[in-house]
Amino acid sequence: MTILTSTTPDTDIFTERESEVRSYSRSWPTVFTSAKGSWLRTEDGRDYLDFFAGAGALNYGHNNPVLKRALIDYLDSDGITHGLDMHTAAKRRFLETFDALVLAPRRLDYKVQFPGPTGTNAVEAALKLARKVTGRESVVNFTNAFHGMTLGSLSVTGNSMKRAGAGIPLVHSTPMPFDNYFDGETPDFHWFERVLDDSGSGINRPAAVIVETVQGEGGVNVARPEWLRALADLCSSRGILLIVDDVQMGCGRTGPFFSFEIAGITPDIVTLSKSIGGYGLPMALTLFKPELDVWSPGEHNGTFRGNNPAFVTATAALEQYWADDRLQVSTAAKGRRIGEIFANLSDSFDGVSTRGRGMVQGLVFDDPGKAVKVCGLAFDEGLLAETSGPSDEVVKLLPPLTITHDELNHGLSILAEATAKVCA
Known part of the structure; x- marks a missing residue:
């Protein structure tokens, strides 16, 4: 996301004490105090329509009343708030609900691991597990991918600026062209197939392939269902595990609960985070086929892998939004x-131009500076929207899935006016 040059609000404590690494606060220079549904309010009383939704962590909106009630009732009852990986009633109810409403209807038989509170925790666990199962080191990732900011996740991320922040070489990964990387001029998927089978290519057989079905941070690049099916078939035929990173695109962002459902594939490993907690509470899952569950007790753990309040809001979200279609x-x-x-x-x-699927959509500008200007003008008119892509050339929309049609049209009219001004 490109940082806009704006006047810093009267917030000296932030500039004095918070690290220079902060980013969104530079693009949206105001102080937010409350939020409800699809709106945020600032301390000076201005309302902003949210087409960002916590980078996809708030699919059900801010302070969703159903989820809030469940959380308040749980806290009022002195429910467990921290339990590591101990058995709790909240965890049991979440697992039972997740099985009944998500896995069983899709005929998915996955073990569930709670690796830690964030998406990169889920990805790290997936990479470690794939290497442990196969005994191989290399992982294939794709151009413009984004999988997280810890070293393992960063090694399979494409963004050069984020990779540079590691401070050390990022190894044991091999990037391949994502679907339509060459704009249809070259059958890019077949390049991957060719180098795998060519003993002179220098490519070691990988432990796994990790892929996003829609690359959000990478610029709303959408993989075709047939490309995903071919990738799944290739991995299966060569004994390579397929990891689908559904951290941002899962939980209904593209329509179905899992973004890969449209392709009719069953990944070996799936990562979920962001909106799986329902209320914006930190929570992450690593799902994998039962035969891959080769962990020894405690071999991968984390202090906050059992966020019980998130189990409660996650369960409420599943019951409220995924019991039907x-x-x-x-x-x-x-x-x-x-x-x-x-x-x-x-x-x-x-x-x-435009691309996207479901409620992740991108407006793409040949001149990257125009995307930044559109988001800046939108902010001036009370709308939060971010840019994405290697040059921040895409205005990326991630509204709450629960946004009303009137709110959606209002935000789209702001973006349309901003685009007209910038492109005039």
Whole structure:
């Protein structure tokens, strides 16, 4: 995300005491005090419509009343708040609900690991497990991928700026072209297949392949279902584990609960975080086929791997939104609405295109500076939207899935006006 040059609010303590690594606060220079649904309010009383949703951690909106009630009731009852990986009633109910509402209807037989509170914890566990199972070191990742900021996750991330922050060489990974990397001029998937089978390619057989079905941070790059199926078949035929990183695109962001459902594949390992906690509470899962559960007790752990309040809100979210298909149908309809507006803008202005799936959509500018300007103008008019892509050339939308149609149209009108001003 490109940092906009803005006047810093009267917040001296932030500039004096908070690290220079802060980023979103530079793009949105205000102090937020409260939030509800799809809106945030600042301490000076201004409301902002949220097309960012905590980078995908708030699929069900801010302070969702159903989830809030469940959390308050749990805390009022002196429920367990910290339990490492001990058995708790809250964990049991989450596992039972996750099995009944998510895994069983999709005929998925996954073991569930609680690796720690964040997405990168889930990815680290997935990479470690894949290497432990196969006895191999290398992992194949894809151009423009983003998988997290710890060293293992960073090694399979494409962004050069983020990789540079590691301070050491990032090894044991091999990048390959993501779907349509060459704009259809070269069958990029077949390059991967060729080097795997060529004894002169210098590529060691990898332990795993890790992929996002939609690359959010990488610029809303969408993998075709047929490409994902071919990738899954290739991994299966060569004894390579397939890891799908669904940290941002899972929990209904693209429509179905899992983003890979559209391709009809069953990954060996799946990572979830962000909105799995339901209420924005930290929580992450690493899912894997039972035969891959070769961990020894305590071999991978973490102090906050058992966030019981998050179990409670996660369970409430599953019961409220995944007992039927209403949210999935609504997400598809809202995604089509965003797509229509973005397609109109693409037709109206040179150097503008669009891509996305469900309620992750991107407006792509040939001139990256225009995307930054559009987000800046949108902020001035009361809308939060971020940029993504290797040059921050994409205006990326991640509204709450629970946003109303009127709110969605209001935000889209702000973006359309901002685009018209920038492209005029």
